[in-house]
Amino acid sequence: MSTAKKFQNQKVIGWREWVTFPDLLSEPIKAKIDSGARTSAIHAIHIQTFMERGAPHVSFVLYPMQRRREPAVNCIAEIRDEREVTSSTGHSHPRYVIEINVCLGGTTWPIEVTLADRGLMGFRLLLGRQALKGRFLIDPNRSFIANRKRAEGTTKSTIERRDS
Numbered sequence: 001m002s003t004a005k006k007f008q009n010q011k012v013i014g015w016r017e018w019v020t021f022p023d024l025l026s027e028p029i030k031a032k033i034d035s036g037a038r039t040s041a042i043h044a045i046h047i048q049t050f051m052e053r054g055a056p057h058v059s060f061v062l063y064p065m066q067r068r069r070e071p072a073v074n075c076i077a078e079i080r081d082e083r084e085v086t087s088s089t090g091h092s093h094p095r096y097v098i099e100i101n102v103c104l105g106g107t108t109w110p111i112e113v114t115l116a117d118r119g120l121m122g123f124r125l126l127l128g129r130q131a132l133k134g135r136f137l138i139d140p141n142r143s144f145i146a147n148r149k150r151a152e153g154t155t156k157s158t159i160e161r162r163d164s
Contacts, residue, residue, distance in 0.1 A: 105146030
């Protein structure tokens, strides 16, 4: 199969897009599409671990709106892994990894996301190449070109929303 045919049916997205977590938030989050980053990361604070039904879990607070502390969404998720992640500044830090359904451009699929304090960063969500691999082509000259509608019929994520 030629390279052109291989990519012919893939959706094109911009360098930043609106995404949703259908099982967690009703409002979209602005995401930076970052093919240079291997792993995706979401802004999370007040991260605490605990055991539930014999499995490690994490609770955290998510502020989905940039430069705002409202709304605050309390979340709980099963921990999938803990990894050393090297940040853009070159520093390595251990981060918890969770799995969550993400919706972008009408496509919903599960991704792994690390929990990090991204309060000083320009975007509350970074979508890395592992999450995007084989699904989209990125046009670095464009922004917000994917459909903002939620995909219907999504499966239940391992994340629970607990309002404060």
